[in-house]
Amino acid sequence: MIDLLQRLLPRSLRQPTPVPDALWQSTLAAHPFLSALDSTEQGRLRLLCTHFLTEKEFHGANGLVLTDAMALAIAAQACLPLLHMHGTSGEAVRDPLKLLDWYGDFVGIVVQPGAVVARRKTTDGAGVVHHYNEVLAGEAMDRGPLMLSWEEVGSNVVIHEFVHKMDMRGISLGEHPDGAPPLPKGFLGTRGASEARQLWRDTMQTAFDAFREAVAMAERFGAERPWLDDYAAKDPAEFFAVTCEAYFVNRERFAQDFPALVALYDGFFRPAANAQ
Ligand SMILES: [Zn+2]
Numbered sequence: 001m002i003d004l005l006q007r008l009l010p011r012s013l014r015q016p017t018p019v020p021d022a023l024w025q026s027t028l029a030a031h032p033f034l035s036a037l038d039s040t041e042q043g044r045l046r047l048l049c050t051h052f053l054t055e056k057e058f059h060g061a062n063g064l065v066l067t068d069a070m071a072l073a074i075a076a077q078a079c080l081p082l083l084h085m086h087g088t089s090g091e092a093v094r095d096p097l098k099l100l101d102w103y104g105d106f107v108g109i110v111v112q113p114g115a116v117v118a119r120r121k122t123t124d125g126a127g128v129v130h131h132y133n134e135v136l137a138g139e140a141m142d143r144g145p146l147m148l149s150w151e152e153v154g155s156n157v158v159i160h161e162f163v164h165k166m167d168m169r170g171i172s173l174g175e176h177p178d179g180a181p182p183l184p185k186g187f188l189g190t191r192g193a194s195e196a197r198q199l200w201r202d203t204m205q206t207a208f209d210a211f212r213e214a215v216a217m218a219e220r221f222g223a224e225r226p227w228l229d230d231y232a233a234k235d236p237a238e239f240f241a242v243t244c245e246a247y248f249v250n251r252e253r254f255a256q257d258f259p260a261l262v263a264l265y266d267g268f269f270r271p272a273a274n275a276q
Contacts, residue, residue, distance in 0.1 A: 006054050007054060007055060011051060011095075011097045011100070012095070012097070014051065014054060016050045016051055016053065016054040017050070017053070017054070018050060019046060019049060019050055019053070019072060023068060023069060023072060024046055024072070026069070027069065027072050027073055027076055028042065028076075030073065031073070031076065031077070033080070033248060033249045033250075034076055034077075034080065037083075041083055044083055044096055045076060045079055045080065045083060047096060047097070048075075048079040048082055048083075048096065048097070048099065048100065049072060049075040049076050049079050051097055051100060052075045052078060052079055052100060052103075053071060053072070053075050055100060055107065056075075056103075056107055056108070056109050057107050057108050057109065058071050058074075058109050058111060059108060059109070059110045059111065060111055060113075061110050061111065061112045061113075062112060062113055063113065064111055064112065064113040064150060066111055070111070070150065070153075073153060073158075074109065074111070074148065074153060074158050077153075077156075077158035077159050077162075078103070078158055078159075078162045079100075080159065080248055081159065081162065081163060081166070081244070081248060081269055082099040082100070082102060083269075084269060084270040084271070084272060084273065085099055085102070085184070085268075085269055085270075085271070086184035086185070086271045086272075087099065087101060088101045088102055088104075088169060088182065089182075090182065090183065090184045090185040091184075091185060092184075092271070092272060102165070102166055102169065103162065103165055105142070105143045105165070105168075105169070106143065106144060106145055106146060106165070107145070108145030108146070109145065109146050109147075109148065110145055110146070110147045110148070111147075111148050111149075111150050111153075112147060112148070112149045112150065113149070113150055113151065114149055114150070114151045115135050115136060115137055115149050115151065115152065116135070116136045116139075116147065116149060117133050117134070117135055117136075118133070118134050118135075118136050118139070119131065119133060120132050120133070120134050136149070137149045137151075137152035137155075137157045137160075138152060138157040138158075138160060138161040139161070140161045140162070140164035140165050140168065142168040142171070142177070143168075146161055146162070146165065147161075148161060156245040156248075156249055159244060159245045159248050159249070160241045160242065160244070160245050161241075163240065163241045163244040163245075164177060164237065164241050166181045167179060167180070167181045167237055167240055167241070169181060169182055170182045176237065177237040178236050178237055179204055179208075179235075179236035179237045179238075179239055179240030179241075180197065180200055180201060180204070180236075180240075181240075181268065183196045183197065183200060183267075183268060184267070184268065184271040185271075186271070187199070187200070187267050187268070187271065188263070188264070188267035199264075200264065200268075203260055203261070203264045204236065204239070204240070204261075204264070205236075206260070207239075207243075207258055207260060207261050208233075208236055208239045211226060211228065211232060211233055211239065212233045214226045215230045215233040218230075226257070227253065227256075227257055228242060228243065228246055228254075228257060228258075229242050229245075243258060243261055243265075244265065246258075247261070247262065247265045247269075
């Protein structure tokens with residue numbers, strides 16, 4: 001109830017419920033990529049989580065009872081990508097809480113106990129309507145709530161879905177996300193937004209094509225399967241989301257296969273470190 005009122009206040013005036021120490025420490029311990037952060041980063045992450053938990057409404061679906069530990073595990077992974085970012089308009093932010101604007105288009109987070117089977121419908125070029133089922137570990141909709149399967153929260157679905165949300169900020173209403181989020185000013189030394197976008201698209205396209213080729217070689221000709229989850233080969237938006245999981249969770253291994261993307265993502269997620 002208190003949090004509901006807090007949500008009506010501007011962030012700077014809110015006094016969100018602090019995250020208890022023991023809970024914070026156990027959350028860090030449960031996620032090696034969070035315990036690996038330095039103490040400044042962990043402090044910033046904790047601050048973001050505290051406000052995130054006030055701003056978002058968590059719902060357990062199908063009988064799932066959400067504990068504070070579960071909500072914090074989700075919050076911490078959702079806020080991890082924000083740590084060193086610039087704001088949504090591309091500028092460096094003085095107040096780290098401004099970074100939560102990246103997720104400002106929605107409030108609800110629905111957590112399902114397991115994967116969800118969604119009934120889908122598409123119309124093909126001949127006008128024939130096809131119905132099919134899709135098994136979802138999570139789902140992000142532009143300007144809509146986010147769905148996560150708790151079973152999959154341990155396997156990076158949180159980072160995946162929240163990165164989709166960032167991607168969606170780069171599209172107009174009604175468009176599909178395309179793996180090209182809005183970029184920070186001066187992105188990797190580029191001199192303007194269109195040059196930045198071009199660099200992003202060229203680098204992504206090259207990496208995506210090479211990855212699809214590697215997946216196809218494995219499927220058709222028995223070549224070694226790529227290390228990265230082949231769901232990334234689905235389309236550019238999924239390629240962005242899956243490679244971001246790897247970037248945040250296992251940077252060293254990711255860098256072996258995708259050195260160009262490490263540099264590109266550093267420019268997006270850590271623009272200040274890159275400007276120097
Ligand atoms: Zn996805």
